[in-house]
Amino acid sequence: MTVQTFLFIGLMTIFNFITPTDSKTDKYSVLYTYENFEIRKYNSLILAEYNDENNQEFSVLADFIFGGNKEKQQISMTAPVITTMDANPAMSFVMPNGITNDNCPKPNNSNIEIHDVNPRLAATISFSGYPNSDVCETMKQELIETLASLHIEHQNDFELHVFDPPYKTFNRRNEIVVSINN
Numbered sequence: 001m002t003v004q005t006f007l008f009i010g011l012m013t014i015f016n017f018i019t020p021t022d023s024k025t026d027k028y029s030v031l032y033t034y035e036n037f038e039i040r041k042y043n044s045l046i047l048a049e050y051n052d053e054n055n056q057e058f059s060v061l062a063d064f065i066f067g068g069n070k071e072k073q074q075i076s077m078t079a080p081v082i083t084t085m086d087a088n089p090a091m092s093f094v095m096p097n098g099i100t101n102d103n104c105p106k107p108n109n110s111n112i113e114i115h116d117v118n119p120r121l122a123a124t125i126s127f128s129g130y131p132n133s134d135v136c137e138t139m140k141q142e143l144i145e146t147l148a149s150l151h152i153e154h155q156n157d158f159e160l161h162v163f164d165p166p167y168k169t170f171n172r173r174n175e176i177v178v179s180i181n182n
Contacts, residue, residue, distance in 0.1 A: 028122075036126045037146050039180065045117040046095040046104060047082070052111075057083075057091035064112055065093060069105035080161035080175070085140065121182060123147055123154065124161075124175045131174045136160055139176045147180070155179040 032039040048064055050057050058081070065075040075096065082092040095104060095114075104114050125143040129135065140158055147154055155178065163173040 031121075037143070038124045038126075039152075040122050040124060042117075042120050042122055044119050046099055046101060047092040047115055047117055048095060048104075048107065049090050049092040049113045049115065050109070050111060051088060051090035060109055060112065061091060061093045064105075064107045064109065068108045070108065071105040073105045075099070075105065079163040083160045083162070085136065085158035085160055085176070121180050122177050123152065123180050124177045126173065126175050128172050128174065130172065131160055131162060136176065143176050143178065147178075153181040155181065 028040040028042045030038050030040055048061055050060050050064075052060065065077060067074050069075075078094045078096050080094065082094065084090050101114060101116060107114070123143060123146075125139050125146070127135065127139050143158075144154070157179050159177045161175040161177055163175075
């Protein structure tokens, strides 16, 4: 483990103890459940999204919520952290309840985009552990096969949802999520 990694994990540990986590931000209704597969109706969300070729998405978004915005306002860390699963992945932090496009602090980094996500139907598959690319691809394929077996069409907009900080080692919650057609 590098010194930078050790310091980052230490910082996130301290941050976890001094900052409340609003884990109820990602509101949804479960419409169908079978083992680790669910069909959900998600409510609208406000996301802060960032994409970087240098893999600095988390630190840039963390700076934004720690006060790296025009108002110098701290924003609660929420779950999940969302990463798109496409060729040019972007990471998003879900804004806590009460933050809208009208009152969201303006990021200091002009490459952070604040945008609405409309309500949607989605299929999810849950898994534990650390979400590396092999595990994510395996779970994505399992979700695709499950949807095909149920004759459910998806929109191919796969996302990884991570609910736990990197220092949590047991009972980690991760999901692969894809929008489905009505």
